[in-house]
Amino acid sequence: MATDAQHAPPAPSARTLLPLVLPSLLIGVVASLVLLGVSELADLLEDVLWQTLPDALGIGRYSILWMIVVLTATGIAVGLVVLLVPGHAGPDPATTGLVDEPMAPGVLPGLLLAATLALAGGVSVGPENPITAANIALTYWLGRKIAPQSPTMVWVALGAAGTIGALFGTPVAAALVLSETLSSRPGPGSLWDKLFGPLIAAGAGGLTTVLISHPTFDLDLPGYHGTTWGDLLAALVIASAAALLGMAAVYCLPYAHTAFRTLRNPVLTLTVGGVVLGLLGALGGKLTLFKGLDQVKTLAADPGGWSAGSFALMAVVKLAAVVVAAACGFRGGRIFPALFAGVSLGLCAHALVPAVPATLGVVCGALGVLLAVTRQGWLSLFTAAVLVADPNVLPLLCVATIPAWLLVTGRPLMQLKKDGTSLR
8 A cells, every 4th residue: 555655746856946046036136126116216206295395385394284285195196096097006905914815917006006105105004015915926927927837836935035035135034934834835845945946036135135225124222232130021021012012903903994994985095094194193203104114213323312101102103003004005014114113112111111221122122013913923033133133132032922922823913804804
């Protein structure tokens, strides 16, 4: 009688993996160029909206009036794209994750236009979801033409890896994200065999981004020189508190989504969403606008520049803005805005208890919020760690992950089903 091992497909070999090298390299480079192109267009439009126009009109660049005007206008513009452009800018962003099934290519122009407008207009969204979706769709469409018999997941993994590598400027983040996705999928070979092509795509995407735009996540905070018992307690408390704050946003999303969907028309829905975001920006200040990565660096450059109350307010406002943006239909991701909220909360802890090192507060705050919002353990740990580029924080981060993960695992995700209920 034949055993299961005799019927199992053969494990990949160098001969079967080598054909992946060239397409993986090309996919990584193209994924990075798409990201950089959209980011550059958004930056140019951002300069017009937040510098050229208010200066020409004699209005303060980040005055309350101008924040409300620009975010309302952004809502109208994105709403018109969703209503009129073929494909309607893709599915409801509250129902999408970072790595989903490929979209039809015809959806991509509207999706990328809506994402560019949101990024430039100061909406609390990141580029990661729409850019990843666009690159997955392009990779799948071209890949199926070249090798129509190839499994869908091959092209999805390559497109996602190239984009994530480009976003973080390193293939490590892509490997960590996809390890959670690919490890449970059936197929011959080890996890490293399955990651062979995606790692090449991620490396090519990361190198392309680094060579062109030189990104960095290091916040240049004071070095962390050793763990004490007090630091251990602080890490556990901050990461857990940040996870709870993130979960509050997760639980608010379906209610906000239901409220906005009663408006039915996407132009009206996004216009009202823009007004709400403008009011939130007026409450939290200009640093709570946009995707949050540059604003995080501003906070970290002067940890003593704000009071504990101001840091707490910015964290809450930012997460509220993330919920509103997703609920009303702005196209964009939630990783980078959540990162801003976590860093703000960590600096709040430092301001409340100066004995807590700012570096420790930042990484643990970021870890907790990201765990709640993304439910990606490896990605959250990696992102928090690269904020300070100091290996001394890694043991504390690993320990701080334990209570934070217990608080979020098994609970609703910050993603909805088609019927508007929370995904688990």
